[in-house]
Amino acid sequence: MMRISIAAAALVVHVALMLALAPLLVGCLRWAEARLMGRIGPPPLQPWHDLRRLALKQPVLAENASWLFRAAPVVAFAATLSAAALVPSFASGMLDVPLADLVAIVGLLALARCTLALAGLDAGTAFGGLGASRTMTVAALAEPAMLLVVFALGLLVGSTNLDAILAALSDGAGLRASLGLALVALVMVGIADCGRLPLASPATRLELTMLQEALGLEYSGWYLALLQWTAALKLLLWLTLIGTILLPFGLASPDSGLPAWLLALPAWGVKVGMLAAGLAIFESAIGGMRWARAAEFLGVAAALGLLAAVLAFAGQVLT
Amino acid sequence: MPRRLAAIGCLGLSGLGLVLALAWLVAGGGVASLAIPIGLPGVGMALALDGLSGWFLALLMAVGLAASAAALADAGEGAASEAFLFVLLGAMALAVLAADAFALAFGVELATLASVALLLGRQEDPGPREAALRQIAVALPAAACLIVALALLAGGVGWDLRFAAIRAHPPQGWQATAVLALTLVGAGSRAGLAPLHGWLPPAHAAAPPPASALLGGAMPALALYLLVRVLFDLCGPAQPPWWGVPLLVVGPCGAVLGMLRANAAGDIKEILACSTVGTTGLIASGLGVALAARGADLPSLASLALAGSLLGVLAHGLVKPLLVLGAGAVQQAAGSRRLSLLGGLIHRMPVTTACMLVGAASWAALPPTAGFAGFWTLFEAMLGGSRAAGAGLQILIAVVAGLAALAVALAALAAVRLIGVALLGRPRWPRTLAAEEVGLPLRVPMLGLAAASLLVGLFPGAALALMAPALRRLVGADLADRAGWLALAPQGDMPGYSAIGIAALAGLAAALAVGLIRWRGASGARIGPAWDGGFDAPPTWLPFGDPLTQPSGAGFAQPVLKWLGTALLRAKERLDTPAPGEVRPARIATEATDPVDRAARLAAAALRTRASAAADRMPPLTGRGALALLIVVLALVLVAVTVWGQP
Numbered sequence: 003m004m005r006i007s008i009a010a011a012a013l014v015v016h017v018a019l020m021l022a023l024a025p026l027l028v029g030c031l032r033w034a035e036a037r038l039m040g041r042i043g044p045p046p047l048q049p050w051h052d053l054r055r056l057a058l059k060q061p062v063l064a065e066n067a068s069w070l071f072r073a074a075p076v077v078a079f080a081a082t083l084s085a086a087a088l089v090p091s092f093a094s095g096m097l098d099v100p101l102a103d104l105v106a107i108v109g110l111l112a113l114a115r116c117t118l119a120l121a122g123l124d125a126g127t128a129f130g131g132l133g134a135s136r137t138m139t140v141a142a143l144a145e146p147a148m149l150l151v152v153f154a155l156g157l158l159v160g161s162t163n164l165d166a167i168l169a170a171l172s173d174g175a176g177l178r179a180s181l182g183l184a185l186v187a188l189v190m191v192g193i194a195d196c197g198r199l200p201l202a203s204p205a206t207r208l209e210l211t212m213l214q215e216a217l218g219l220e221y222s223g224w225y226l227a228l229l230q231w232t233a234a235l236k237l238l239l240w241l242t243l244i245g246t247i248l249l250p251f252g253l254a255s256p257d258s259g260l261p262a263w264l265l266a267l268p269a270w271g272v273k274v275g276m277l278a279a280g281l282a283i284f285e286s287a288i289g290g291m292r293w294a295r296a297a298e299f300l301g302v303a304a305a306l307g308l309l310a311a312v313l314a315f316a317g318q319v320l321t
Numbered sequence: 322m323p324r325r326l327a328a329i330g331c332l333g334l335s336g337l338g339l340v341l342a343l344a345w346l347v348a349g350g351g352v353a354s355l356a357i358p359i360g361l362p363g364v365g366m367a368l369a370l371d372g373l374s375g376w377f378l379a380l381l382m383a384v385g386l387a388a389s390a391a392a393l394a395d396a397g398e399g400a401a402s403e404a405f406l407f408v409l410l411g412a413m414a415l416a417v418l419a420a421d422a423f424a425l426a427f428g429v430e431l432a433t434l435a436s437v438a439l440l441l442g443r444q445e446d447p448g449p450r451e452a453a454l455r456q457i458a459v460a461l462p463a464a465a466c467l468i469v470a471l472a473l474l475a476g477g478v479g480w481d482l483r484f485a486a487i488r489a490h491p492p493q494g495w496q497a498t499a500v501l502a503l504t505l506v507g508a509g510s511r512a513g514l515a516p517l518h519g520w521l522p523p524a525h526a527a528a529p530p531p532a533s534a535l536l537g538g539a540m541p542a543l544a545l546y547l548l549v550r551v552l553f554d555l556c557g558p559a560q561p562p563w564w565g566v567p568l569l570v571v572g573p574c575g576a577v578l579g580m581l582r583a584n585a586a587g588d589i590k591e592i593l594a595c596s597t598v599g600t601t602g603l604i605a606s607g608l609g610v611a612l613a614a615r616g617a618d619l620p621s622l623a624s625l626a627l628a629g630s631l632l633g634v635l636a637h638g639l640v641k642p643l644l645v646l647g648a649g650a651v652q653q654a655a656g657s658r659r660l661s662l663l664g665g666l667i668h669r670m671p672v673t674t675a676c677m678l679v680g681a682a683s684w685a686a687l688p689p690t691a692g693f694a695g696f697w698t699l700f701e702a703m704l705g706g707s708r709a710a711g712a713g714l715q716i717l718i719a720v721v722a723g724l725a726a727l728a729v730a731l732a733a734l735a736a737v738r739l740i741g742v743a744l745l746g747r748p749r750w751p752r753t754l755a756a757e758e759v760g761l762p763l764r765v766p767m768l769g770l771a772a773a774s775l776l777v778g779l780f781p782g783a784a785l786a787l788m789a790p791a792l793r794r795l796v797g798a799d800l801a802d803r804a805g806w807l808a809l810a811p812q813g814d815m816p817g818y819s820a821i822g823i824a825a826l827a828g829l830a831a832a833l834a835v836g837l838i839r840w841r842g843a844s845g846a847r848i849g850p851a852w853d854g855g856f857d858a859p860p861t862w863l864p865f866g867d868p869l870t871q872p873s874g875a876g877f878a879q880p881v882l883k884w885l886g887t888a889l890l891r892a893k894e895r896l897d898t899p900a901p902g903e904v905r906p907a908r909i910a911t912e913a914t915d916p917v918d919r920a921a922r923l924a925a926a927a928l929r930t931r932a933s934a935a936a937d938r939m940p941p942l943t944g945r946g947a948l949a950l951l952i953v954v955l956a957l958v959l960v961a962v963t964v965w966g967q968p
Contacts, residue, residue: 060843064851066747068667070678076838080831087826098826100808100816105697106823109688112730116685116737123741123871126664127853131746131872138737139880142730149700149726153719156704161815220851224842228834297884304723311719315712 008256012093020086020242024234025049027241027278034282049234053227061223064125074121075221075228078114082232085110086239090246092266094165094253102164104152108145111195114232115141122217133216136293137197140213143300144194147187150307154184155247157314171250180313183306185248190303192240197233198281199299200291238274241281245273324403328393331407335385338414342379343787350375350790354420361423367483369420372790373554376631377417377546379787380638383773384538385410387642387766391649392531394762402442406532409435413543421482422471429467429547433460433511436540439532440524452523458925459510459520467507467547470500474555484555491557501560504551505567512544513598514605515575516917522582525594530649534642537593541601542638545630548608553627553795558615562714565613568605569717573724576602578915580731581889584738584878585913589648589658592739596684597641599728604633606721607699610706611796613714620798622705625811628800629698631788635777636691640683643770647677650763651743654756660739660874665748669756674744676767681740683774685733689820689827691774694781694809696729697818701811734881742874747867779820782806869906876909886913 029046036043063072088102088110096102119138122130156162158181159170171181193199197214218229246253252269254262291299350372360366370378392406409432416428437460440453475482478490492500510517525536552564579599586592607630614623650673652658655666667674683692703722707715748754758764777784782804789799803810808819850858859867879894886892890913897908942950 054841057838057841058843061846062849063846065848066665066668066851068745069671070667070674070745076831076834079834080827083830083833084823084826087830098822101819101822101826103697103816103818105700106688106818109686109693109697110823110827112685112733113682113687116682116687116733119737120741120745123737124667124745125851125853126745126747126867126871127851128870128872129854131741131870131877134737134741135872135877135880138734139884142727142734142881143884145730145733146723146726150719150723153700153704153707153722157707161812162701162704163816166815219854223846224838227842228838293880294883308719308723311707311722312716315707315715315719 005256006097009095009097009099012254012256013087013096013098016091016093016096017083017087020091020235020238021083021231024238025053025231027238027274028234031237031278031282034279035286038282038286049230053231056222056227056230057224059223061221061225064127064220067125067220071121071124071220072225074117074124075225075232077117078121079228079232079235081110081114081117082235082239085114086235086242088164089239089243090165090168090253091242092252092254092270093256093263094168095255095257099163099165104155104162104164104167105149107164108148108152111236112141112145114236118214118217118229125220127220129216129219133213133219136213137217140194140199140296140300143297143304144191147300147303147307148191148195150304150311151184151187151191154180154307154310154314157311168246168250168253171247172253178313180310180316183313184310185244187303187306187310188244188247190299190306192244193281194296194300194303196237196240198237198285199296200285200288201293201296241274241277242270245270245277249273325393327404327407328389331389331410332386332393335382335389335410339379339382339386342375342382345370346372346375346379346787346790360427361482364421364423364482366424366427367420368415368418368424369484370418372788372792372794373546373549374417376788376791377542378414380542380635381410381413381417381539383770384535384542384638384642385414387646387770388531388535388538390766391534391646391763394760402439402529402532405435405438406535409439409532409535410539413539416543417546420484422475422484422487423482425547425550426464426468426471429511429543430464432540432543433464436524436528436532436536439528439536442529446527448523449527452520452527455520456524459517463507463510463517465507466503470503470507470551473500473503474551487555488557491555491559497556497560500556501552501564501567504548505571508544508547508551509571509605512541512548512601512605513575513579514571514601515578515598516571518575518579518598519915519918519921521598522586522591522594525597525645526588526590530646530652533590533649534645537597537645538638538642541597542634545601545604545608545634548605549627549795552608552612553615558797560612560616562613562616564616565609565611566714566717568609568612569721572602572604572606572609573721573728574602575599576606576728577724577731578602578889578917580728580735581881581885582913582915583735584731584881585886585890585892585911587660587874589651589660589663589739589743590645592735593641593644593648596732596735597637599732600633600637600641600684603696603699603725603728604630604637606725607633607702609721610699610702610718613718614702614706615796620796621803622702623796624792624798624800625698625803626702626706627792627796628785628788628804629695629700629702631791632691632698632777632781632784633695635784636683636695636774639691639770639774639777640680643680643767643774644677644684646763646767646770647673647680650759650767651756653763654759655750655753657750657752660742662750663743663748663753664746664750664871665753666744666756669753670744670758672758672764673767674740676764676771677744678740679771679775681736683778685736686729687733689778689824691778691781691784694778694784694818694820696725698781698809698811699725701817705811731881731885734878738874738877742872742877746871749871749873779824780806781818781820782809785809873909875911879909879911882911882913886911889916890914891916891919 119134122134254266354369412431419425440449513521583595611626683690686696785804792799810817882892892913
């Protein structure tokens with residue numbers, strides 16, 4: 003009983019923190035990128051102010067928008083939040099562990115993506131359609147790479163359950179060449195899935211360079227707030243996922259004592275903070291990429307994923 | 322009137338069949354057999370209901386129910402050939418229930434003939450006729466292969482055609498290999514496995530909607546049943562692991578090719594038919610894993626792989642008729658099947674759109690649908706299968722998993738393209754504005770299929786429980802301790818996938834979002850013209866003056882065809898960009914050819930040239946010569962029969 007209530011409390015705190023910190027993460031990232039480029043930049047809390055402002059504004063809907071257009075932000079938010087609830091941040095053994103399958107998480111993200119792509123096509127506008135086509139095409143190459151990474155991790159551990167994977171990795175199943183390759187591929191897929199390929203800049207005001215932002219151009223008011231929150235949640239989800247697989251330590255479990263819990267939260271912060279700093283440096287240091295090159299980028303990710311799976315076999319044969 | 326009577330009778334019979342088959346499966350599925358005196362002289366036919374046939378019969382009856390209901394609603398487009406719809410359904414039921422080689426071959430070939438006849442209803446249209454010819458060109462060699470394979474099986478046991486006798490003495494050595502190869506051609510071509518898939522998209526796209534629903538949903542299921550029946554059941558459990566390799570090679574290749582073609586096609590029914598090729602490819606990969614695992618004596622893994630394949634068949638069998646009926650409804654209401662002439666139908670046809678959304682989500686394997694449950698189970702089986710055998714097979718299965726994931730992602734792209742371009746957006750053609758929601762008789766089967774696929778998606782464990790008799794019979798293990806009502810857990814002790822849990826979690830998250838909006842969001846919304854990158858709304862005196870800014874089907878698929886299609890489909894695009902200052906829209910036209918289609922056409926043309934040249938060289942036959950030839954042939958046949966007839 004005690005265990006279950008701790009697990010439930012951990013889940014509630016995890017979801018609340020995910021929701022609260024996601025816009026803050028985006029704000030920090032923008033601030034850091036601005037500093038790196040020599041500008042002062044908006045304060046890190048700016049996305050939260052934006053969300054509040056947008057929520058209070060009356061939305062304007064396009065005349066020919068259907069019920070799907072109005073439902074899509076809620077569905078995408080729900081799917082992304084469910085996926086985020088399944089990725090352990092500071093605690094393992096949360097109440098939803100039986101659901102935390104990596105393939106299901108990939109599926110939930112795909113559900114959010116497809117819903118938003120349909121919404122982008124619904125108003126019948128140029129940029130919405132362009133964004134839908136590009137987002138889905140990037141995903142068509144990123145998803146196989148991601149599932150190959152899941153395949154390699156599943157081979158190393160024997161299960162696709164994220165909690166089981168993290169438990170096995172922290173027991174020292176990691177530190178192998180295949181895990182390294184899988185992590186590189188995971189980072190590349192994450193960059194693509196968050197719409198942060200160097201060809202698309204989320205801070206841009208130029209629609210032609212937009213990937214996922216182009217889907218939301220017809221949205222306003224709380225619809226847009228929900229959309230931005232979803233994008234921020236997805237970024238935090240990816241950084242958390244990569245961070246915990248890279249460093250599967252410092253997770254508190256329902257059995258651990260108070261010190262472990264107190265250490266777990268800062269450990270999560272450090273992991274995500276490191277990755278966010280890396281992302282900020284990467285984004286401000288790298289030049290643009292031609293749209294046609296994105297296929298090669300993702301092809302490399304898929305090849306790395308496949309190589310990781312093959313090396314995982316080799317590891318099994320040798321040991 | 323007789324047409325309606327036939328449809329009503331068929332509706333009743335399939336409904337009864339569905340209820341009985343389900344009740345029989347729920348009751349545990351004991352074997353029941355029946356000998357009927359019709360068939361081969363002196364032998365008759367044997368029918369039997371075992372776990373496998375009962376499971377496929379239930380699926381067939383469900384599709385038949387939907388198709389007959391749709392036939393009832395058919396306004397007469399497919400009236401001329403509608404009788405064959407019921408022949409097709411009956412023949413498929415016979416093939417599934419067959420317990421001897423003759424009944425099986427008879428049922429399958431009758432079903433093929435009926436499906437060809439369905440295409441020939443409209444004489445004036447050359448498209449269906451060409452599709453029928455192409456189907457015959459593949460179906461004849463396929464029939465020959467299937468009959469020879471069954472003959473090889475029966476020949477080994479003294480020409481006893483009954484399955485029980487064949488099962489007792491499974492083929493060995495070169496005969497087993499020959500049976501494998503012949504079955505792959507004979508059954509695989511009917512399922513649309515690459516490289517024998519070229520006939521399927523035109524044939525399925527040309528049939529009238531109710532027939533197309535049966536062809537798209539039940540015909541591939543029947544072909545896969547044939548594969549499972551011969552390779553898993555009749556050939557016995559003692560075949561080597563490499564038996565899975567051919568399916569592991571052709572399956573994923575066909576899956577990627579089919580889903581990519583679905584992105585290149587511009588006709589909504591052709592899109593769906595191409596995706597059938599893709600889905601059967603995915604299922605065939607699962608069957609390959611199951612064969613390899615069974616050969617390596619890993620029954621629990623084999624049962625997982627077979628369960629994933631059968632779940633995929635079920636998802637496909639419920640969703641494809643749904644989407645095909647939806648496409649038929651769109652054609653009936655909007656007068657076209659071309660993506661370039663549709664758009665904006667969600668406002669006029671909300672029920673059809675909602676049903677097609679459910680179907681497309683399952684096609685794109687999004688949780689918590691039936692398609693995702695099938696894909697998840699297959700993926701887990703591949704993960705386990707990679708531990709099964711030697712290094713070569715392991716690496717092959719890893720590549721198969723990657724290609725299967727690529728196929729599923731391409732399916733998601735194609736599903737978004739189909740729904741987004743055909744049903745969402747603004748009308749591309751004035752005729753679309755006059756579209757009206759289809760009547761109740763067509764809405765009911767769509768809603769029923771959507772509800773059934775949702776139920777299977779939420780409770781895949783129940784569907785797996787129904788196939789337990791089949792799994793025990795074919796691979797000697799079922800998933801009883803690994804699949805419950807709430808979750809599938811292939812490893813037993815580790816948590817797996819729980820559709821209902823994921824759905825509940827997403828529901829809670831959606832409730833949270835709605836609560837937050839109610840709490841802080843501004844209420845109400847203003848309706849205005851779309852921003853659309855700054856385009857002005859058209860003046861009121863210009864009713865169709867909307868800017869042509871929305872993407873076409875070709876434009877939507879352009880990036881993926883450029884990245885993957887140039888290599889795989891020889892995709893070419895012609896771009897027509899207006900000069901600066903011109904106001905006409907940019908246009909893109911893409912062309913894609915299936916490499917197998919192209920090779921087949923070239924080979925057929927070369928063959929025809931050579932055959933006609935040979936015929937030119939032959940001397941004309943006189944009457945006496947013809948008679949002599951006839952007598953010699955007859956004599957040869959008699960000699961052959963006498964020699965063969967000796968014990």
